[in-house]
Amino acid sequence: MQIKTVRLLRRISQVAFFSVFFWLILKTTFEASFTPNPQSEILLPSPVSIALQLDPLVGVATLLSTGGVFKGLLWCLVILIPTIFLGRFFCGWVCPMGSLNHWISEIPFKKTDRKVAARIESNRYKRYQRIKYYVLILFLGASLAGSLQIGLFDPLALLARSIGTVLLPVLHTGTLSLISWIKGYWVPPPLGTWAQAVYDNIETILFPFRQAHFNGILTLALFFILVLVLNRIFTRFWCRGICPLGALLGVFSRYSVFGLEKRTTNCDHCNLCLQHCQGADGPDVGSAWRRAECHLCLNCQAACPQGALTFKFYPNRAATEANPAPITGVNISRRMTITSLASGVALAPLIRSGTAFAVDADPGLIRPPGSVSEAEFLARCIRCGQCMRVCPNNALHPTMLEAGIEGLWSPILIAKIGYCEPSCTLCGQVCPTGAIAHLTRTQKMGDKETPANRIGTAFIDRGRCLPWAMATPCIVCEEWCPTSPKSVYLKEETVRNSRGESVTLKQPYIDPHLCTGCGACEFACPVADRAAIRVTSVGETRSSSNQFLLDRKPRSVSSRN
Amino acid sequence: MINRREFLKTTGQALALAGVSAGVGVLFHNRSTAEYAPIMLKTGDYRVPDDTQLPRLTLSHNEDAMVALNRSLDAIGGIRRFVNKGERVVIKPNLGWDRTPEQAANTSPILVGEMVRLCLVAGAAEVIVTDVTCNDPRRCFIRSGVRDAVEKAGGRVILPKEEDFVKTVIDGKMISTWPVLKHFLQTDKLINIPIIKQHSLLECTCSMKNWYGILGGPRHQLHQKIDQSIVDLAAFCRPTLTVVDATRVLLRNGPTGGSLDDVAKEDTVMCATDEVAADSRACEFLGLTGDHVGHIVLAEKTGLGKVDYRAAGYKEVA
Numbered sequence: 090m091q092i093k094t095v096r097l098l099r100r101i102s103q104v105a106f107f108s109v110f111f112w113l114i115l116k117t118t119f120e121a122s123f124t125p126n127p128q129s130e131i132l133l134p135s136p137v138s139i140a141l142q143l144d145p146l147v148g149v150a151t152l153l154s155t156g157g158v159f160k161g162l163l164w165c166l167v168i169l170i171p172t173i174f175l176g177r178f179f180c181g182w183v184c185p186m187g188s189l190n191h192w193i194s195e196i197p198f199k200k201t202d203r204k205v206a207a208r209i210e211s212n213r214y215k216r217y218q219r220i221k222y223y224v225l226i227l228f229l230g231a232s233l234a235g236s237l238q239i240g241l242f243d244p245l246a247l248l249a250r251s252i253g254t255v256l257l258p259v260l261h262t263g264t265l266s267l268i269s270w271i272k273g274y275w276v277p278p279p280l281g282t283w284a285q286a287v288y289d290n291i292e293t294i295l296f297p298f299r300q301a302h303f304n305g306i307l308t309l310a311l312f313f314i315l316v317l318v319l320n321r322i323f324t325r326f327w328c329r330g331i332c333p334l335g336a337l338l339g340v341f342s343r344y345s346v347f348g349l350e351k352r353t354t355n356c357d358h359c360n361l362c363l364q365h366c367q368g369a370d371g372p373d374v375g376s377a378w379r380r381a382e383c384h385l386c387l388n389c390q391a392a393c394p395q396g397a398l399t400f401k402f403y404p405n406r407a408a409t410e411a412n413p414a415p416i417t418g419v420n421i422s423r424r425m426t427i428t429s430l431a432s433g434v435a436l437a438p439l440i441r442s443g444t445a446f447a448v449d450a451d452p453g454l455i456r457p458p459g460s461v462s463e464a465e466f467l468a469r470c471i472r473c474g475q476c477m478r479v480c481p482n483n484a485l486h487p488t489m490l491e492a493g494i495e496g497l498w499s500p501i502l503i504a505k506i507g508y509c510e511p512s513c514t515l516c517g518q519v520c521p522t523g524a525i526a527h528l529t530r531t532q533k534m535g536d537k538e539t540p541a542n543r544i545g546t547a548f549i550d551r552g553r554c555l556p557w558a559m560a561t562p563c564i565v566c567e568e569w570c571p572t573s574p575k576s577v578y579l580k581e582e583t584v585r586n587s588r589g590e591s592v593t594l595k596q597p598y599i600d601p602h603l604c605t606g607c608g609a610c611e612f613a614c615p616v617a618d619r620a621a622i623r624v625t626s627v628g629e630t631r632s633s634s635n636q637f638l639l640d641r642k643p644r645s646v647s648s649r650n
Numbered sequence: 651m652i653n654r655r656e657f658l659k660t661t662g663q664a665l666a667l668a669g670v671s672a673g674v675g676v677l678f679h680n681r682s683t684a685e686y687a688p689i690m691l692k693t694g695d696y697r698v699p700d701d702t703q704l705p706r707l708t709l710s711h712n713e714d715a716m717v718a719l720n721r722s723l724d725a726i727g728g729i730r731r732f733v734n735k736g737e738r739v740v741i742k743p744n745l746g747w748d749r750t751p752e753q754a755a756n757t758s759p760i761l762v763g764e765m766v767r768l769c770l771v772a773g774a775a776e777v778i779v780t781d782v783t784c785n786d787p788r789r790c791f792i793r794s795g796v797r798d799a800v801e802k803a804g805g806r807v808i809l810p811k812e813e814d815f816v817k818t819v820i821d822g823k824m825i826s827t828w829p830v831l832k833h834f835l836q837t838d839k840l841i842n843i844p845i846i847k848q849h850s851l852l853e854c855t856c857s858m859k860n861w862y863g864i865l866g867g868p869r870h871q872l873h874q875k876i877d878q879s880i881v882d883l884a885a886f887c888r889p890t891l892t893v894v895d896a897t898r899v900l901l902r903n904g905p906t907g908g909s910l911d912d913v914a915k916e917d918t919v920m921c922a923t924d925e926v927a928a929d930s931r932a933c934e935f936l937g938l939t940g941d942h943v944g945h946i947v948l949a950e951k952t953g954l955g956k957v958d959y960r961a962a963g964y965k966e967v968a
Contacts, residue, residue, distance in 0.1 A: 119788060131792070265813075298788060298809060481786045510785060511908075512748055512793070555874065564851045565870045569784065571747075573908030579850055595850060613784075615870040 096391045099181065103188040110185040110245075113137045114252045117519055118297045119481035130530045133479070133518050136161070140185075141245055141473050141521040145169040145341075146225075146334040150239040151522055153232040154468040159523040169341060176342035180328055180335050181367060181384030186244035187328050187335075191367060191386075194320040205364060211323055212366045214379060217330045222421045223429040225336040230433020235464065236440070236495055240471030242333050250474030250498065251313035254303045254487060259310075261300040264288060303477060304486035304503060328384065329369050336419075339381030343417055349378045349389070350404035353412045355397035362389035362398060372398060377413040379420070440495045450635070451491045452625035455502040455545045455606065458509055458533060459517040459526040462631050463492075469524035472498040476516035476525055482507030484608070485516060500525075502544065504608025504624050509544060511571045511607055535605075545606030546628040546637075547576070547599050553621035554597065560586035562594040566610035566622045576603035577610055577622075601628065601638055694830075694864075694887035696840040697923070698732055705965040706924040706955075707931060711917055712968075715760045715897045718919035723768070723893070725967045726921045732891045735773030737838035740780065741765055741805070742889075744844045744860050745794050747906050748785040754898035754913040755906055756794040757845045761895050761919065763799030765843060770804050777805040780833050781863045808833055815866040822882020824875050829866040834887070842925070845895040846932045848904035851876055853943050854933035855905055857892045857925040858884040858954075877945040881952050884925060892928050894920040899935045926955025927962040 148165035272281035370382035372389035484507030535541030579595035614620035710722035743757035896918035922928035930940025
């Protein structure tokens with residue numbers, strides 16, 4: 090096969106994998122178009138988290154942090170094992186974040202000689218490329234100590250969360266504003282109608298019925314934008330310098346049997362190979378080719394006018410004077426390796442030693458239903474944002490500091506924005522690492538034998554509650570309470586208002602034996618800014634210590650009414 | 651020193667910019683402080699002429715909900731009395747919650763589907779079913795089974811979207827203007843299909859309370875003066891026909907329910923042209939009488955119908 094054909098195949102592969110990844114994120118949503126049996130659980134029609142389960146870094150890191158490979162994560166061997174033989178093909182052919190970095194790096198700029206020269210220079214191997222190995226070792230060290238921080242930098246988790254919680258919501262809002270602007274008085278009427286028609290078509294493909302908007306996405310957005318912009322300074326800076334997944338695959342490519350063979354005799358040092366190199370791995374004659382840095386994009390071979398470069402199985406390793414032997418290993422120092430590992434291992438106890446992790450945890454830290462205990466949660470959550478995206482009520486959001494620095498961008502339920510739908514188990518269905526268990530409907534809602542899954546408990550703020558503080562009737566929290574019997578119960582009282590008139594109304598109370606902490610009451614409370622009934626995490630099923638009642642057996646149905 | 655050409659050019663540019671600035675300011679100057687939001691002046695009156703020969707409330711008891719619906723509907727004049735050829739019909743079930751039909755928190759899908767079919771048989775050009783639900787509308791329409799039933803019958807389900815609410819003059823004592831879902835305002839006929847449920851503030855929620863479901867905005871505030879706001883809405887929204895779903899009645903833990911222990915199977919369907927009479931009869935399923943239920947009494951006082959449904963014209967059919 091001609092090398093140009095192979096390069097074309099690579100380009101097709103990049104577009105295809107990126108599209109599939111993007112499509113999977115789009116499909117990570119509750120769709121009105123599927124109609125299951127109303128009796129049964131509402132299931133997602135496709136395994137939308139499969140892309141994240143293919144990620145070997147997630148597999149390795151969660152193996153270290155939890156001692157096991159969770160369900161679908163075994164799929165990551167599909168990437169890891171071929172890497173052992175081929176090298177970092179994933180980075181050049183598959184990784185959607187890598188492809189995005191590739192494309193942004195390659196947006197054409199003016200081809201003046203100086204810029205080409207600068208580019209060639211920047212594509213030579215640089216010492217900063219070692220940083221990614223230290224990042225990897227640091228994060229693996231933290232994983233060993235039980236704190237999974239890998240998700241912050243893992244390219245697939247990074248891209249999934251950036252597309253899902255930043256790009257798509259912002260795109261939706263932007264498009265809507267544009268349409269309403271076009272339909273406004275600036276533009277003649279037919280244009281507005283056309284714009285609406287165009288929007289309606291885009292909407293059915295790209296936007297869900299209800300676009301979720303997320304807490305604190307500015308930090309996520311800035312991080313993502315930074316990663317993208319750096320490509321314009323150094324080609325694929327993220328992939329070369331920071332990406333811990335690339336580093337892991339680099340380590341695993343040590344014994345690969347596929348590589349670059351250089352024929353010194355043909356080379357006239359035009360440096361076209363360097364000009365097009367993605368990995369800064371020394372493809373030119375005269376440099377040592379670095380296997381662990383190469384993305385196997387094959388640009389160098391395709392660019393070489395002399396046919397001096399060829400990728401093949403079992404390449405000839407013989408060195409000549411002009412052509413040093415390829416470097417198979419990873420160029421890192423022992424001292425820095427030990428330092429990174431030790432720092433990583435020390436990281437978890439360091440950030441957990443304060444009061445915030447256990448004793449003084451934020452009472453507002455409500456985790457999704459089915460979440461495992463906090464310590465294990467932090468050993469599993471990769472911050473991919475899939476749970477936030479799939480939640481039909483927009484209830485789940487990235488944390489800022491509610492779960493400490495350690496839990497940055499992990500999911501938190503904000504009941505004021507959306508409550509937890511009792512019959513819904515979608516967040517557990519999409520979680521790729523088992524941080525949120527996939528509950529059955531009975532486990533979620535409970536029945537006469539099984540207690541329902543609790544994510545917290547509601548408390549009434551009598552100083553803000555209309556019937557308690559303001560002699561004004563209101564029963565909205567009770568009306569919305571989804572448990573049967575209702576966890577919010579009412580007691581009729583006659584109170585006096587400011588004019589001295591007596592008013593008969595019903596004041597709400599909570600039965601903590603029935604309350605699941607879903608937050609429907611907080612969501613519906615008419616006191617808009619800070620609800621008069623609020624959910625905190627105490628009583629959550631996942632914790633053995635965050636409790637307050639001695640006896641919490643579910644009450645029998647007949648005991649009231 | 652500048653030469654004459656430069657002087658004229660610079661001065662001209664400055665004058666042009668000044669002119670444009672002043673022009674834009676004057677053009678967009680807005681003296682009034684009135685709100686920009688469009689206010690739709692429209693009544694929600696979709697009634698057909700009263701017929702003294704016919705009862706205003708009919709009730710049929712049958713294990714087959716479709717039979718019960720058809721018999722009670724025929725007794726009040728049949729579908730052709732209410733729907734004419736080529737009309738657009740909007741059906742308003744109560745689909746507030748993410749619940750299954752057995753839990754009796756939502757209107758029965760059988761009744762909604764059959765009603766869609768009947769309207770189409772009568773020649774309706776389009777039958778739309780929509781509701782401003784409490785829980786997520788996608789889940790409510792799917793789990794209630796109504797989406798399936800409507801689409802099978804040939805009707806169209808429209809889920810409420812934020813941009814589809816129009817600020818509307820309700821002109822009531824409590825509610826002067828409020829955002830209303832536009833589909834309820836842009837139709838020829840409107841059919842209300844509520845379900846009977848216990849409600850801790852109202853005692854009984856049925857036909858008139860169902861109009862909360864046309865509203866957007868902070869509608870939970872309305873509970874503070876619930877009787878008056880329901881009557882305001884009922885005075886604004888006069889449906890062509892009311893079909894009361896009493897196939898299952900939610901006795902406790904309403905309006906959400908959840909447990910089958912809360913549900914009584916009654917196998918009854920009522921049709922009404924008098925909502926007050928319908929609600930008055932409906933609350934008897936919960937062991938109440940209309941003259942003890944605040945909003946029903948207030949509705950009669952306002953002239954919306956009769957609490958004494960027998961006096962209004964009541965007929966039970968087999």
